[in-house]
Amino acid sequence: MFAGIDEVDWASMEHAYGPADDVPDLLRGLASADPSEREAALDGMYGAVHHQGDVYACTLACIPFLFELVVDPAVPDRGGIVELLTSIGGIDIDEDDIGEAEDEAEAEGAANYAMAAAAVSAGAGVFFALMADDDPGVRVSAPLALATLHGSPARVLALLRERLTAEPDDEVRLALIEAAGRLALRHGPLTGRIADWLSRLAAEANPPGLRLAALAQLARCAPGALPGDVVRVVAGLLRQLRSAAGTPEVSAAGSRALGAAADPAPAEAAPVALVGQLRALSAEDRAGRTAPWTADLLRTLHVGLDDRVADRTALLADQLCSPDPGQRIDAVRMTGGLIRAWRGSYGELVRLVGEQLVSKEPRLAEAASHVLEELFGLAAPAGDALAARVAADPGAWVKEWASGPPGLGSAVKALARLGDARAVPALAAALERPEVPHDAGYAIGHLGPAAAPLAGVLRRRLSEVRLDEEAYDRASPLLAGLTALRAGEAAPEVLRILRGAPEYRGEWLRTAALRALGAFGPAAHCAVPDLRALVRRPGTAGAVEAAEALWAVDGDAAAVLPVLIEGLQAEHARERRAAASALGRLGPHAAVTAPRLRALLLHEELWLRVDAAIALWEVSGRAAESVPVLLAAWEKNRHVRVRVAECLARTGAAGAGSDAARVLRAELASVRRHHAMDGGYGSHDTYEDEKLLALCRRALLGNTGKGPTT
Incomplete structure (x- = not known):
């Protein structure tokens, strides 16, 4: 094994962290006992x-040695190596992608992807034999490898169907069905045949897990072929899976193949490598579940159902009413x-999450508390449940972290973001802590006016902030609270911060203080001399913020x-942008x-x-030039x-x-949230989208008042 590995000039290549001369040891490590x-x-x-997912020259050089490993039955854990090869060769790149590269490095990367796909696909025939390997972990990985990499999809489909009848391991059978869905997505001419097969599997007297897997793949590749009563069917399958609690569908071998563990590892055996940590987390999440793979199948089903909200x-x-905590x-x-x-209309769903x-x-x-934390006003149906949890567990009002400042507990944050006054006692207690969240x-x-009683403690805590290198971390949450409350009585304390901001993060701290003074408006008149002094130094950091605050105050x-x-x-x-926005607030005066x-x-x-278009509209009172710019940007x-x-x-142009x-x-009319994207999200996404919907309705109603838009 590894013949010629030392003849490769690894040192001349690089990977993500420098020279690739350590790659031979990594390859040999994959075969370690x-x-x-x-x-x-x-x-x-x-x-x-x-x-x-990157492919370097050293990645390409590894491919022959990885194939050596996967075909050697003496090598343990070959399923992971099959998955690695599938990932390396599974990115579709064509000549157009290479030709459209914007620079040499991008072109080289695209060429590497193309060469990797060609090299792994050329050797993909070995995966046929692995479909009947003695190691269930290999049998779990091989179907997706074939579906992704092999150039004869009809032959792959025939083998998938053949193996489904012969395969004894339930989790491997689920992998065979998933591979069929992958084939359908990659090879359109086969979609009809695969959809017919999956429909029969979903309808026949098969085990509920297999039927659920078939429905999930149908949702991915041929959603129109799903039964009209898919919700009733899936709910029934989940009930069958729950009733089989004493007879798990997944064999011990299959569970081990996907990283599940019967017992949690002792603390001293905690894995160091990232792969091991992920495996341990997966095992923890799957522990005690009858069919731990159900979650993956349901996620696949939901992705396929797409806009069928x-x-x-x-x-x-239905799942939220299950007696199974895992479900x-x-x-x-x-x-x-x-x-x-x-x-969509989520009131009942949110109430069930609150339960x-x-x-x-x-x-x-x-x-549940983490999900509700990101719903803001949509969490209203769970308001009483949140308030009860907050009242019952004061120890969870603040979350301590291994490093960095503490944060509010999820339930407290969710209740406050809902605008519920029952969050005020928890926030008051949090503000009294040595380190404010x-x-x-x-x-x-x-919280609006309900939080007014907190102004006093915010003001006192701000007066206690030492003006040293930690001033920004300690003062910023207090300034944010006072800004939100427009607590003009705190102007003297804010002025102390403005005048004494240290060099470290001083610009950030001064900006936060200026925003607070601007929010206070005329109530911060004592700050006018300081603000005038700052605006007399145009071009300096904070001059625009000072000008904006001076306008609001004076x-x-x-x-x-x-x-x-x-x-x-x-x-x-x-x-x-900051200057343009500030000019817009001056209106006709600018x-x-x-x-x-x-x-x-x-x-x-x-x-x-x-920002310039909005400001132009506000200073001139004319929309003709601004609206086309704004709609194009939209x-x-x-x-x-x-x-x-x-x-x-605000301006009533709709x-x-x-x-x-x-x-x-x-x-x-769109059912999709405006900034929804696959593979990532922000904690305020739902809030921002609900705000957008409210603004759209208000604009169409012709409400041109100057009130708040949240």
Whole structure:
């Protein structure tokens, strides 16, 4: 084995972390008799040689040796190596991708992907024999490898069907069905045949897990072939799986193949390698479950159901009523994913998530509070449940972390973001801690007048902040809370921060203090001399923020206009944006800046164009030039939509039959959240989208009031 490995000039190649001269040791480690060495070697392959899916020259050089490993029955854990080869060769790249590369490095990367796909596909025939390997871990991995890599999909499909009748391991059988779905997605001409086969599997008297797997793959590759009563069918299959609690469908061998463990590893045996840590987390999550793979099947089903929100909601509601805590944990997590990506009527679903807060299973209650934390106003049906959990567990009001400042507990944060006054006692207690949670001030901002009693403690704690290198971390949550409350009585304490901000993070701290003073408005009149001194130094850091605060406090347009006009000429687009937004707040008092703002409508930076268009509208009172810019930005970048909708709602330009009204109505008609994306999300995504919907409705109603838009 490994003939010629030392003849490869590994040192001349590189991987993600430098020279690739350690690759031979990683390859040999994959064949080690020591499980920890194999684990560390696989971790190194994914972490450096195939880092985040990248393919380097050293990755290509590894391919022949990886094939040697997978065909040697003496090598343990070959299933992981099969998966590694599948990942290396499974990215589709063609000549167009190489030709369209923007630079030499990108072209080289695309060429490496293409060569990897060709090299692994050329050797993919070995996976046919592995379909009947003695190691169930290999048999779990081989079907997807063939479906992804082999150039004869019809032959692969025939073998998948043949192996399904002969395969004794239930989890391997699920892998065979998943591979069929992969084939259908990659090879369109086979989709009809595969869909017919999957439909028969889903309808016949097969084990419930296999039928569920067939339905999940149908949802992926041929959703139109799903039965009309798919929710009822799936709910029935889940009940069958629960009733089989004493007879697990997955063999011990199959569970081991996918990394499950019958017993948790002792603390001293905790894995060091990332691969091992992921395996341990998977084992912990699967522990005690009758059919731990059910969650993956249901996630696949939900992805396939896509915009069928009513069906997905009904299915999750059924799961949330399951007597199986594991199924409810899965349902809670999937509920969060559904609401983040799709608009719908979720009141009953949210109420059911709230019911999980009283579960004795800590993972279930924690999952529920995390989901509710990201729902903001949509969490209202769970408000009483959240309040009860907060009242019952003061120890969870604040979350301590191994490093960094503490944060609010999920239930407290969810209740505050809901705007529920029952969060105030927990926030008051958090503000008295030696170190105030970093997110306390932002939570206060959602409570409105109900949080007014907290102004006193915020003011006192701010007066106690030492003006040293830690001042920003200690003061920023307090300033955020005072800003939200518009607590003008705290102006003296804020001025102390403004005047004494240390050099370290001083600009950030001064900006936060200036925003607070601006929010206080005329109540911060004692700050006018300091603000005037700052605006007399245009071009300095914070001058625009100081000008904006001075306008809010004193209304002196003559004093702030020169600073803001100079800000429009700043080097960085971020500073220009701040100046444009501030000019917009001056309204007609800044009419003289209209030509300068008009010139920015053609700037290459989209966000600057948007801010300039809004400001031009507000200083001139005319929409004709601004609306086309705003609507073009709306179509080009979904992240500007809330900003644009705020302007349309405030200025009333969405008259019946207008282009703006058409755009707003199209947004309201969409079931997909405006910034939903596959593979990632932000904690405020749902909040921002619900805000957008409210603004669209308000704009269409012609409400041009100057009130808050949240």
